[in-house]
Amino acid sequence: MNSLELFVGAGGMAMGITNAGYEHKAVVEWDKNACNTIRYNKERLNRVVSKWPLFETDVRNFDFANFEDSIDLLAGGPPCQPFSLGGKHLGLNDGRNMFPEMIRAIREIRPKVVFIENVKGLLRKSFNSYFEYILLQINYPDVIQRDGESWYEHLSRLEEYHTSGKQDGLCYRTVFRLVNAADYGIPQRRERVLIVAFRRDLNVNWSFPNPTHSQDALIWSQWVTGDYWEINEVSTSQRPELTPKIKSKINKLYKNGFPLELPWRTIRETILDLPDPETNLDNRLIHNHEYRPGARIYSGHTGSPIDEPAKTLKAGDHGVPGGENMLVHVDGRVRYFTIRESARLQTFPDDYIFQGSWTESMRQLGNAVPVRLAEMISNSIKAHLKTPVCTATH
8 A cells, every 4th residue: 555644753653653564656855864864764675665765855846647546545743833732832823733735735645535634733723724724625625715814714614615515526534543552562651643534435444543541541550560670570679659549549440440451561670671871871872862961850841650551752942941741760760761771662673773963853743743643544545445345443
């Protein structure tokens, strides 16, 4: 199956899609550091990215004519800063709002399926109308905004078209969900809005895969059975204190019964086999695993406890907010995540090497989609494309 991705960044979403068996016909990105990372890994003949046709350009200048009716999956994560909770909250008035280009790509390519990722802030109350506008444009990409027509006037016309029952031409069935990556086995509590749209003529019934992991199962493994500590060889003295909040959750678990999901994955089990970058010189033998000094806790930035999934890795509007991209040991010691550790938290393979400074590499990682999450969604989409009329089983 053929795919095309816009706003590819360092390639997390694209790598997941490739792992699911799609062949990228183009990956488009304008950021030079992200493109350097992809090019470097192509030169190293990384098996996943080696065949990606990379276009380093502004998507507004990209011609989609050669891809019409030839793409099964169109994917992309339009820049999140206009809608990010940590950004300037300018939304549609932000010059970085690239959703119009995503809609143009849908209209001109006519893909079978569209897969879009963006930040939780997109669901903020102040953006409600604009988010509805985005969804209706995905549903009806041929209903184009007229010259001199405001987006709000265009929204009203789309609403009328949607309720008329007389839709023709290019149409999509669109669903969205706020997904926590930790619920799908990613060692990071990363909440993102995922949008998936199937072309209506395919008659496909689809829903998001059910979560596979849970916090309840992690608490059970840590504080009821103790399996977590035994598997990870954590002695009693190395364990965190059992807090009243956790005790309360344990009591509820006893009442509700054994969690059926797998435990959330934690930082400890994700980086367990990596040498400590602060004390072990062997880290020099591992790509992107250099120690960075200067980590500290400050208000609003308290880091990520080692026996939990990491907090969301962030890119930052003016550089990396290091307090969040930081590991907190049980004894309270803190340090920055290395680039390699951060890559693991985003489920990149160890043979994928990031280019640029620590700040630029962390920016690439903070903007990335976890590889395994993208792969899981793409596999589900692929399974349903292979069965033209199907039920929502996964």
